[in-house]
Amino acid sequence: xxxxxxxxxxxxxxxxxxxxxxxxxxxxxxxxxxxxxxxxxxxxxxxxxxxxxxxxxxxxxxxxxxxxxxxxxxxxxxxxxxxxxxxxxxxxxxxxxxxxxxxxxxxxxxx
Amino acid sequence: xxxxxxxxxxxxxxxxxxxxxxxxxxxxxxxxxxxxxxxxxxxxxxxxxxxxxxxxxxxxxxxxxxxxxxxxxxxxxxxxxxxxxxxxxxxxxxxxxxxxxxxxxxxxxxxx
Numbered sequence: 001x002x003x004x005x006x007x008x009x010x011x012x013x014x015x016x017x018x019x020x021x022x023x024x025x026x027x028x029x030x031x032x033x034x035x036x037x038x039x040x041x042x043x044x045x046x047x048x049x050x051x052x053x054x055x056x057x058x059x060x061x062x063x064x065x066x067x068x069x070x071x072x073x074x075x076x077x078x079x080x081x082x083x084x085x086x087x088x089x090x091x092x093x094x095x096x097x098x099x100x101x102x103x104x105x106x107x108x109x110x111x
Numbered sequence: 112x113x114x115x116x117x118x119x120x121x122x123x124x125x126x127x128x129x130x131x132x133x134x135x136x137x138x139x140x141x142x143x144x145x146x147x148x149x150x151x152x153x154x155x156x157x158x159x160x161x162x163x164x165x166x167x168x169x170x171x172x173x174x175x176x177x178x179x180x181x182x183x184x185x186x187x188x189x190x191x192x193x194x195x196x197x198x199x200x201x202x203x204x205x206x207x208x209x210x211x212x213x214x215x216x217x218x219x220x221x222x223x
Contacts, residue, residue: 043214097208101153
């Protein structure tokens with residue numbers, strides 16, 4: 001079983017749609033949680049950190065459920081520029097705070 | 112401008128050759144990391160360093176070596192022992208253990 005698992009993609013949605021990504025993690029030593037976005041052939045860029053109480057940044061909302069070991073990302077009012085691969089990432093408490101990456105979910109927003 | 116600089120952007124390796132990828136940061140971050148990304152796959156950790164003159168193996172360290180003689184610099188050498196080196200290599204750094212990592216723009220390595 002992979003340590004971080006994400007929804008298989010790709011997700012193809014029209015502009016203006018709401019889209020949700022789900023992620024589960026298996027390592028109970030996971031301490032910090034993040035969503036990154038990666039454009040084709042580019043480096044990952046931090047989208048947002050995920051806090052236990054849930055957090056929002058404009059059209060993006062992230063939720064964390066530690067009991068279920070589940071993380072989500074909701075994108076409202078999708079834009080063409082949201083097209084990218086979204087990576088669910090956890091940081092372990094041990095092993096130097098190592099990051100474990102999910103394989104990513106590709107999102108394609110169409111006009 | 113603060114950031115992480117990787118060079119070169121593209122690199123070609125001949126059979127039996129060692130090549131070194133550069134990673135420099137001016138963010139004053141203590142921890143630095145090297146990842147490898149293969150097409151359609153997630154990032155995998157090669158080596159990391161939490162402090163100068165110290166580094167640890169990641170999940171796929173075989174065929175790679177690193178050094179950390181200065182806080183700003185964490186070069187990665189891909190040795191001839193790495194039989195499948197073609198990949199996108201990403202360097203990252205962060206200020207504290209539970210802070211997000213920030214990435215350089217990567218080096219694409221191919222075999223000639």
